[in-house]
Amino acid sequence: MHEEAEKHNSLSIEEVRELWSKTYNKHGKPDWSHIFHLYNENIIFHDSIQKIEGKDEFLKMINRLTNRCKSLHMELYTITKTDNIVMMDWKMTMSFRVFPESPMFGATKLTFNDEGSIIEQRDYYDLWGDIYDRVPLFGIFYRWFMRSFFG
8 A cells, every 4th residue: 555655646745845846037037848748648737727638738828827937936835735735825026027026825736646647737816916915996996896805
């Protein structure tokens, strides 16, 4: 039974931290090339904006993000792991062409198959709240609206 559990995600928490920290840097564009091999050809990526199926579409999405950002970096906080799930929470700071840096807080769930490749990545974050908080008055209205109608 223990050997079967070993087949699942063989990355340690330290390796996940090292690999994902290396992906994003504080100076310049991100580079995912060192983790592409971890993603399954049939990866399903889902976040608050989109759902993407297949490694080719996933790579296209990553390239679009890279091209749109002047800089993008991530601080990883807590990383937890079970047999085939890795969860990590983070702060991602993005800078687009003409806009100042904007932090976004979220979490990522990586699901691994028995061969150790990532078959699903689900990113959780409040894109609009983190952006609107930086816009005078609009952020206050957005938070009031969300509390009044959804909280």
